[in-house]
Amino acid sequence: MLRCQQRERSTAAPRSPGDIVATDSGELHDVCIVGAGPAGLNAALILGRCRRDVVVIDSGKPRNGASRALHGFLSRDGTPPLELRALGRAELEPYPSVQLRQNTAVVAARRGENRFDLTLADGSTVAARILLLATGRIDLVPEKPGFREYYGLGVFHCPYCDGWEHRDETLVAYSSGETGHDLALDLRVWSRDVVLCTDGPSGLTPAQLRKLALNGVRVIEAPVVGARGGTGGVIASIVFEGHPELSCGAIFFSSDCLQKSPLAEELGCDLDDTGSVRCTGHAATQVPGLYVAGNVRGGVHLAIVAAAEGAEAGMAINNALHEADLK
Template sequence: MMFDCAIIGGGPAGLNAALVLGRARRNTVLFDNNRPRNVVTGESHGFITRDGVKPAEFRRIAHEDIDKYGTVRRVQTKIVDVRREGLFFRLATEEGEIVQARKLLLAAGLKETLPSVPGIHDFYGKSLFNCPYCDGWELRDRPLAVIAEQEHAFHMVRVVYNWSRDLVVFTNGRFNLSAEEKSRLSRKGIPVLEQRIASLRGQHGRLESVVLEDGREIRRAGGFVAPQWTQAAPFGDRLGCARNGKGGYVTDGFGRTSVKDVYAAGDTSVVAPSQLIIAAAEGSRAAIGVNTDLTEEDF
């Protein structure tokens, strides 16, 4: 079957794009491998009327909204290949099904690599998080750890400082802060510990302390980590979409990439985790771009 648009990714960007295209009466297929990045998160915040919603509940409501429009087909599978064939795109699922579409929207989002700290996955999504805007309120005024191996450690610390003044920075053996940055943090009463982390201690995912290789144990009641972000799917690169300085795909105001008929939305275009409401808005914007271009071609 030939679709007007194929969407790869069933997160908030892909879901909202499918909703807008469905309402525009466009034959759309949404591919979702049902492995959302926020599966470890208990609640999602910052989306008006949905603040505190559980990710699974958000997806359930979104599916109900989309399913009201008969031109959208949702397929729970993984796309393994995308290629251009003349004026259309050919997509192959892991089951071997072949689908063709006039337009392609990339919304698979990101995958994250956490700092190399033993046991960090036991706490991630429960008391250690990556987005202060999403989870800072719940950790407000607590003694927090900021675990950051990347060069943007200083930026993260400054943001987290809005929610708690009791911070300790752990670089896990990386010397990623300049002398000036450490001095500025010191003036705020924020110590920087550059030793490697030996372990994290706590129960049931609730952080209680950070243990360094020299034996010191620093009591903490949660915190934030700075993962390394990469594209979750390779199709934009394979199709030749240009990247921006942060590794995301370059897009215009309506999600158009540098490759004709290929669009990107959500985290895929910025390579940074965004709140649900931002990703959903970008999905809406890209869907309008898709529909605008289809309309131009049809006339």
Template sequence: MRECIVVGAGAAGMSAALTLGRARRRTLVIDAGQQSNLAASGIGGLLGHDRRPPAEFYAAGRAELTAYPSVEVHRGVVAHGVQEDDGSFAVTFSDGRRERARSMVLASGMDYRYPRLPGMDERWGNSVFHCPFCHGWEVRDRPMGVLAEGAVGVHGALNLRAWSDRITLLTNGSELTDQHREQLAVGGVGLDERPITGLHGPGAELRAAIFADGGELPIGALLVKTTLYQRSTLARDLGASLTEPDEMLSVEAIKVDAMTRTGVPGLYAAGDAATSVPPSMAAAMASGYLAGAAAAVQLAAGY
């Protein structure tokens, strides 16, 4: 039996594994290869790795883990998980392989769900994005749109003014209140409530939003309201509690305490999967370290 299974090999999962490896704990890291930011051209805002291609970052992380003989990285997808009567955890892979461990860290990231408009997928993570702190610098000073409704759209548009003075809120057919209209006017933000049919531009570049009436709005970047959901039922299967997405945060996160404990003995969660605030690589790495340290302490205490 392993001492810890880490589900996920993104920034949080590898950070947890590195901490466990340095504590000489027998650890299995399960990498499904589904890191959410692989589509991005670079990592934004991670000290020491700013603008580094995500794939390069993950390759370097996996290489660092090889220095610790107690850590093994396995490529695969977890299909099912259960807590045994003795308190240990068992996971079954999609290929039928089964592994057990005394503790587990859930760090499988999130499923990012955004409006599936024509032209959006090929621009996602670059000129179309959900986090201005991760991508705003790269598209600074371009005319930008914000695709969202209600208060969250107004908030996002006003915040985006730090990167450009040409911002337009696109509500895609949804109407705003008079109060929201006034906020936008005072902030110098444009408003277009027409339904959108797609995005246009050469290759992966964004040049314009296309409306149902045939009109276009010239923009070079688009901030999109995105809801984050758990990629699998693993957290629920193991008895962890989840938050409910709300209008502003829109995150279905695993509930954890300050030390990433889920409330299920021996079960920890880190990274995007357990964040109730906008996700980031920096926050994921920090929470992964905490999860690894907390699991190592639990294992040392023998419970």
């Protein structure tokens, strides 16, 4: 597969951030980054330090926007996600070759010869030699009363992000089948009081039921009516049909997390069976000039990992541009 780093070298003179090539559609930037979470901002930081001409497109709607704090991020543990993004934007200000376009989104993208042409929701256009997608995912919150209302306030999808804050409380795993079995056992790291609520027939095998029982996990198959809040605006209980209400400290659900943007697929990227964009190495895709970082990819979806992938992508992109511009 052709990778951007293997592009044929150009005979053009090396460019500086201020030496923008004029095109029929306006300025041709070195890089356009779509997405301004930890992945996109860290990539922009690396590229700004490499004196690359970068445009960052920020929709202002992050995946973790409902969360009160992000965790597992060294030196930033407990920081509200929107505050981290603000800090990241502020750290880009010393780099004049990096510009941010906030509160807009890319609605269309076309790959041309050694360039990408993007149309934004505000009607403007951006052209760049290389495109980095750091657009993230969307978590599908269960369509039950109270789940969306208390998402981030007792209803969560990631125990690594929020399990510690609810350690030793009654934890509900809302799922069924093998996924529910695995989620419930994972929650035993944070509490010995775990209840698997399957919202109907569990779909569990006898062996799975035995393992759950041996590890102290109760199983409730009654239909779930919804979640109920308590004092302080946080979750208090999960409500069933035909079964007593269960007081709990937190509800963790497992569901699909979809690509937030269709751009990767529309531009020809390969997706694996989990819906993640396949990389050929160092954030490059099989589409020449197109890179991905953060939750768009598979693997561990933590903010610190997304930031690291952004740095990886930034270095790979700078190397590709440098190779292309060398005589």
